[in-house]
Amino acid sequence: MQPSVAERRPQSFDRVLSSMCTQPHPAARRAAERFLAANPGDPATYETIAELEREAVASLAEITGLADAVGVDGDTEARGNIGVRENTDSHGDIAAHGYVTSGGSESNIQAVRSARERAESDDPVVVAPESAHFSFHKAASVLGVELRTVPTDDAGRADVDAVAAAVDDDVALVVAVAGSTEYGRVDPIPAMADLAVDAGVPLHVDAAWGGFHLPFSGHDWGFDVDGVETLTIDPHKVGRAAVPAGGLLARDPTALDALAVDTPYLETASQASLTGTRSGAGVASAAAAMDELWPDGYRAEYERASELAAWFAEELRSRELDVVDPELPLVAFDLPRATFEAVRERGWRISRTGAGEARVVVMPHVTRGSLSAFLDDLDDLDAPR
The missing domain is CATH 3.90.1150.10 (Aspartate Aminotransferase, domain 1)
Structure with a gap:
């Protein structure tokens, strides 16, 4: 006879050596429990969790070098926004610079989706190194775009010449990896950003795992590199938030505006997230973990x-x-x-x-x-x- 749910206990992490998840910080655990029922997918109704999401995105912006690029009302303070329009005259339109996702897969799929929606080609192509996470294969399948993978060099980083050779008029997005899942390699982001700018396409950086290590590593990898347009970074990995808590950030609000759909039956009239109802626990835990641990x-x-x-x-x-x-x-x-x-x-x-x-x-x-x-x-x- 199976033990009841109440009798079961989570697996110990003592011998877990390959997972990119970990025990959440105690402050993140407490925050998650407090906001289990809150839905950041309808921020006009759940105002407290909406404010925590703005704080979480602001922290992610600072971590990724976007502090001087994100803001509202014409200022340069990193406050972070989630790409929604509320049904109240007092709020009006809110610029879109990021939101707390379910994880790196959602963030990467959304980055591809945004690029597809803004592409000029009828047959959009995404160029990525062979080291890119398998979520890009999911994205290509779900979104009906071509994923064109290119070789890595002998060290496991993207071969910039191979990327350049793969870029043509149909390319809608170039992907770089900052902390690859298999080897922890960081692609030459500045060179890939230059290439993307010259081609007139956005560069997406997948730093889902590496993003909380990279600010201290000496790498050039984030939004302080000209040409980086969107970025994935997961608080529920090294950031020590509770699962699920990923992050999708954009330098320009139009990247998330391209994802918005109308939601007329909610207090919030549109949303840019992939999922509808989202985890308030993940949002709150991400805000709490970063508040405790950054930098x-x-x-x-x-x-x-x-x-x-x-x-x-x-x-x-x-x-x-x-x-x-x-x-x-x-x-x-x-x-x-x-x-x-x-x-x-x-x-x-x-x-x-x-x-x-x-x-x-x-x-x-x-x-x-x-x-x-x-x-x-x-x-x-x-x-x-």
């Missing part, structure tokens, strides 16, 4: 995770395992199939890249103690040396 907490986590990833990579090398040099705190390494299956049988939740390497993401719940225990199991299984 010092995220900086400390980046430094901790980067140091731990470097240590772990060296430990693996000392065991004569081939390791992909980590760029962000993600370690991919060759592991014989039998050993891979054996450590999984011992309860370690690890996954493989498309090329077959084992993959460990150093999330906030991953500690030196847990990685040491993993290495002990490798040694016990007599991994190659």
Whole structure:
């Protein structure tokens, strides 16, 4: 007989090494519980959660370098807006610069959808490196656009020359990755932005996982790079918000205006989000987590995770395992199939890249103690040396 729902408990994160989700910050957990029933999809009715969403988008704007580009009423204060029009004379039209999504997949699909809606071609094409997240394949299928993937270089980053060769008059969007899901690689964003500007098409940056590490990494990746038009960043990953809490941001409000549909039976007359009813819990937890952790907490986590990833990579090398040099705190390494299956049988939740390497993401719940225990199991299984 199955235990009741009340008797079941969530899986422990102690041996979870490949997930890009983690335990939410305590403040994020408390905020999520308070706003479980609030619906940011109708902000004119649920005004408090609408205000929290503006605060969350404002924080995401600052994190991604959009602080001087986002604003309302002609000022330059980063206040963030969600692309809606309220049925009240006192509010009028609200400029659109972003909203809290269900996650990176929704954000990427919406970026493609926005580009399609604004495309001049009847057969719009999206150009992306082969390292792009599988959500772009979903987007192409759902939206009826062609996804044209191009090779990466030997380091796993987008090959700018290959991207340039793939751009023609039908291209509606170029995609760059800032923290790839498999290897944590950051594409040459400035070069890709220049290419997109020259071609007259928007550049979308997928920083779903990397976005909360990148401000401290020295990379050029965000809205402070001319030509970056839309960007994905997920608070429910390294940002430590509760799931679901992604983020879609735009430099120009027209990018989200292209997504708006009329909602005449709500107090809010239009919405630009993909889903209708949305998670107030995700919105509130994102605002709370960023309020607690930006910037010092995220900086400390980046430094901790980067140091731990470097240590772990060296430990693996000392065991004569081939390791992909980590760029962000993600370690991919060759592991014989039998050993891979054996450590999984011992309860370690690890996954493989498309090329077959084992993959460990150093999330906030991953500690030196847990990685040491993993290495002990490798040694016990007599991994190659």
